[in-house]
Amino acid sequence: MKTLILYASTYGYTQECAAKLSNDLLGDVLLVNINADPVPPLEEYDTVLIGGSIYMGQIQKKIKEYCLANADSLKKKNLGFFISCGSAENFDENIKNSFPEALINAALSIENFGGEFRIDKMKLSHKLIMKMVAKATEKDNKPPAKPMPENIKKMAQTINHLNV
Numbered sequence: 001m002k003t004l005i006l007y008a009s010t011y012g013y014t015q016e017c018a019a020k021l022s023n024d025l026l027g028d029v030l031l032v033n034i035n036a037d038p039v040p041p042l043e044e045y046d047t048v049l050i051g052g053s054i055y056m057g058q059i060q061k062k063i064k065e066y067c068l069a070n071a072d073s074l075k076k077k078n079l080g081f082f083i084s085c086g087s088a089e090n091f092d093e094n095i096k097n098s099f100p101e102a103l104i105n106a107a108l109s110i111e112n113f114g115g116e117f118r119i120d121k122m123k124l125s126h127k128l129i130m131k132m133v134a135k136a137t138e139k140d141n142k143p144p145a146k147p148m149p150e151n152i153k154k155m156a157q158t159i160n161h162l163n164v
Contacts, residue, residue, distance in 0.1 A: 001027040001162060004045040008034050008052040008060035014084040017113040017152055018051065021082070024156035034062045042073045047159055050074075051082035052098070053115070057090070059083065059098035067099050078162055079107045080155055086115035086146070109158040114148030 005022055009015035015033065022029045032039055042048065050067065052059040067074065081099050085091065091112050095104060104110065 001046045002044060003027060003029045003047040003049065003159065004040065004042070005029060005031050005049045005051075006034055006039060006063075006066065007032070007050070008063045009084075010053050010055065010060070013115060013147075014051060014053045014113070017082070017084055017147075020149065020152050021049065021156055024153060024160075026160045034060075034066060039066070042070060042077065045077065047078035047080070047162065048074060049080040049082065049109075049155070049159070050099075051084070051113070054083050054085040054087075054094050054098070057094060057097055059094075064098060067103055071100055071103055074103055075106050078159065079103060080109035080111075080159060081107055082111045082113050082151075082155060084113050084115050088112055088114075088148075108162075109155045111151040111155045112148060113151050114146050 003022075003025055005018050007014055007018040009018070018031055022031045030040065030045075050063060052063040058064075081095065081104070083091075083094055083098060085094055087094075094112075095110055
């Protein structure tokens with residue numbers, strides 16, 4: 001089985017998660033950063049896993065556009081989606097905002113890999129927004145953003161079962 005992991009990462013957390021996922025998968029796996037690498041033809045892959053990070057309730061534009069432009073081909077694949085999002089409570093809404101409904105319905109696995117605030121790597125505007133989010137989260141007694149490596153394992157197990 002050949003698997004394509006297509007992702008976009010702004011500050012590196014999603015890239016690290018995609019790499020961990022690729023290490024946990026059986027078979028041939030190609031990891032492609034949509035912002036830096038050419039995307040190979042979908043015909044070459046049995047499974048396609050697509051993800052990105054969520055900022056202000058939205059996934060990266062290139063990921064969204066790719067899914068819309070390739071929806072018919074993607075529906076014919078073993079399909080999975082992942083997001084990197086610090087707020088687990090908005091998971092369903094973030095997924096609906098990120099991927100076409102027909103593809104969500106066709107997906108075998110949809111996961112939130114959690115998140116990290118990497119303030120030291122952020123642009124000034126994102127730093128200011130993240131600091132406000134952190135204060136609001138603390139004020140509302142909500143848990144801070146945290147990695148969810150168990151969901152990376154969960155997605156890998158689901159996809160690996162296809163090889164059995």
